[in-house]
Amino acid sequence: MGLFASLVTRAEPETVVAECRRCGTTVDADTSVCATCGSEDIVRYDID
């Protein structure tokens, strides 16, 4: 039980910022198509 608890505690949330390369709109990290301009050119940044 102790090992399991420590594994759960170590599940740190990872900050991911996703942005449309075409229009610069910030979108959800799991979004693959920009809702603003329809571009599929989404770039993601992982922030520690």
Ligand SMILES: [Zn+2]
């Ligand atoms: Zn866009």
